[in-house]
Amino acid sequence: MRTFSRRAAVLSLSALCAAPALPGFAQQAQTDTLDISGGFTRASPKVAQAGAAFMTIRSRGGADRLIGFSSPNCTQPELHTHIHDNGMMKMRRVEAIDIPAGGEAVLKPGGLHLMLIGLTTPLTEGATVPVTLIFEQAGEVPLSLPVKAPGAMN
Numbered sequence: 001m002r003t004f005s006r007r008a009a010v011l012s013l014s015a016l017c018a019a020p021a022l023p024g025f026a027q028q029a030q031t032d033t034l035d036i037s038g039g040f041t042r043a044s045p046k047v048a049q050a051g052a053a054f055m056t057i058r059s060r061g062g063a064d065r066l067i068g069f070s071s072p073n074c075t076q077p078e079l080h081t082h083i084h085d086n087g088m089m090k091m092r093r094v095e096a097i098d099i100p101a102g103g104e105a106v107l108k109p110g111g112l113h114l115m116l117i118g119l120t121t122p123l124t125e126g127a128t129v130p131v132t133l134i135f136e137q138a139g140e141v142p143l144s145l146p147v148k149a150p151g152a153m154n
Contacts, residue, residue: 075118
């Protein structure tokens with residue numbers, strides 16, 4: 001019984017240590033100054049022309065700015081936000097997303113997000129979408145975002 005408990009503990013610890021390498025954890029990325037976590041996209045209907053991606057970007061140093069991104073899954077990558085205009089929510093393109101020194105930028109449904117316009121393939125639940133974020137200071141940061149259910153909020 002004692003051997004079984006030790007073996008189970010060792011296997012559990014090994015699995016936890018390996019978790020960042022598993023596909024479900026691939027949405028996280030790290031540079032010398034940034035931590036990127038919680039990234040995902042939502043599944044889209046086959047006829048959809050656009051999709052969105054969300055994540056949290058934390059600064060562990062000075063300020064930076066997300067100035068763009070690329071993905072083979074779309075032809076027109078844009079940074080977007082939502083604004084209230086006469087009681088209606090409207091999406092607007094932004095030139096950059098600020099990441100304050102020691103702070104974070106939260107890209108979430110109903111707020112800042114990556115807009116994947118001109119989808120080259122539908123975003124299918126369970127798949128992953130490769131994205132390369134482009135920062136003013138940190139440069140290019142590649143990551144792989146899981147595609148979650150259409151109504152996923154995180």
